[in-house]
Amino acid sequence: MSMNPLSGFRLCKIFGIPIYVNPTWFLVFALIVYSLASDRLPEFIPGSSNLFYWLAAIVGTLLFFLSLTAHELGHSLVSKSFGIPVRSITLHMFGGIAQLGSEVRRAREEFWIAIAGPIVSFALFLTFWGLSDIITSSMPAIGSFLSLLALLNIGVALFNLFPGFPLDGGRILRSIVWGISGNYIRATRISALGGQLFGYLLIAAGVLFAILDRYLGYLWMVLLGAFIIILARQSYRQSLTYHKLSNIKLADVYIPLVHVEEDTLVSDLFTDYIRSSGRQFFIVDFHGEPVGLLTPYEILRLPQPFWHITPVRSIMINLASVGRLPADLSLFDAMNLFERTGHNLFLVIDDDRIEGIVTRDTVVHVLGRTTSRV
């Protein structure tokens, strides 16, 4: 088991997608097993032995979390079928989350990715319900146990269909409003408001039940409500930022390159350009043809005593090995490509001419500027 500081322990890989378990999940697992074995199962399936309740509680909780994983796999596989990579699935105290490698670009894709999870949960509901129907007459306790699993899965499907961000229903609502109106920002705003409303409803319900029932256990609903409100706000801000990035073209933000001849000494490059004009990125020409690229990284890696005897061609990056992007590409698409390829820079091309370069830092820089304006 390897550890990811943000998500937790890595359990396994399914369809090439790593599955992580957040440490909070172990606590929730234990709590659910305990409350099922000591309280819920004896109530739901009376007259069985203690051993049965504990075994059923452990198996049932495992099957429930497997169901949640299947729900997330539903989102993930549809996402992959649209060419959107899935980085990981993480199980945490409130369920699961599938992290996509990039944002969804089309309303239709978002609709199908979002609805796939509840469809899987509904299919699981039908499966467990059907099995329980077959088994109940011969083994009533197991039959009731399976019908409980069926109810949990239909619960997951219905809960997630509430039309508010970040729930699946919120994404479905956004994709519909977005698809009909073409207005991504308005669609996102409506669905984020839905999510906040849902969060406040959960908090109110949690407090009300806790008072009426004199049972503090309902306060988990308050926690969940607060969690959903925070996520709804966060994903709204994030969507706005992404939207703004899609309106910025690489042509607006690229860093221009300075042409230097291949036999230029690094020391001359430093005094003539870097120190005097602050330029940092260079195209190296051989007989007027561009052959290499120089960034501050290559220059600083060379110990200073060698600067006045080393021509730039000996430290340059071969130009053919650097990826190229068109100048009219949006910064949003470029950001996704940085994520997907792991590259740190791309050449920006206009009409087959190298205009400049765009780096990961460019995106981070513009993102910082854009976020502060939201």
Ligand SMILES: [Zn+2]
């Ligand atoms: Zn879902």
